[in-house]
Amino acid sequence: MPRSSQPARRDRPEPRAATVARRASVLKAALDCFTRHGIDGTTIGDIQKAARCSVGSLYHHFGSKEGIAEELFIEGISRFNRGMLRRLRQSRGAEESVKAVVRFYCDWSMRNRALASYLHSRDIDFSEQARARLKTVYRSYITEVFTWFGPFVAGGTMRALPPEAYVPLISGPIQEYVRRWLSGHYEPSPARMKELFADAAWQAVRSRGPAGPAVH
Known part of the structure; x- marks a missing residue:
């Protein structure tokens, strides 16, 4: 039977899929604009032109330029958290897990330099x-991280410390280094420094004796 000359019909994207794609397009355009001009120097029209969508669509999905800035930050943090948790779940043992945190922080920041710079910015009011949403995102992430590292502390391979101490000790130093690198204050890339910081993070939290109760 001869093939029909009519082009094959393509199903239209589902409304939700189209919405997700539109939001992602706007956030990408916003990141480009914020990177070039800063948040204050960017107008809603700049984002609209870069995203090739209507101003009405922007207001419908985000409410305002400030709403776009907030959503970009929350989505960026969420992307980072998902990636970090995937990396942790691929790790074996306490030492590899601790070092994976530092290595992922470096690798992700270099692959997503513009977004990493945005997440380190202090320009968002x-x-x-939005603050409530960020707290929810943070609590969920920290719960997952502590669930992963808890058995290593209980098993004695990591020090029993106040819960609030682990994040600053493991990721605090590399976070500060990456922030300064992104702002141009440090020249050596995180790729050259990550093993140094990974070793330091492990030394900070590895067990030095029999396991004991956590300090409160």
Whole structure:
């Protein structure tokens, strides 16, 4: 039977898929604009032109330029967290897991330099609603991280410390280094420094004797 001359019909994207794609396009355009001009120097029209969508669509999905800035930050943090948790779940043992945190922080920041710079910025005045969402994102992430590292502490391969101490000790130093590198204050790339910081992180939290109760 001869083939029909009519082109094959393609199903239209589902409304939700189209919405997700549109939001992602706007956030990417916003990141480009914020990187070039800063948040204050960017107008809603700049984002609209870069995203090739209507101003009405921007307001419908985000409410305002500030809403776009907040959503970009929250989505960026969420992307980072998901990637970090995937990396942890691929690790074996306490030492590899601790070092994986530092290595992932470096690798992700270099692959996503513009977004990493944005996440390190201090230019966003968050609404109360955005602050509440960020707290939820952070609590969920920290719960997952502590669930992963908890058995290593209980088993005696990591020091029993106040819960608040682990994140600053493991990722605090490399976070500060990456922040300064992104701002141009440090020249050596995180790729050249990550093993040094990974070793330091492990030395900071590895067990030095029999396991004991956590300090509160």
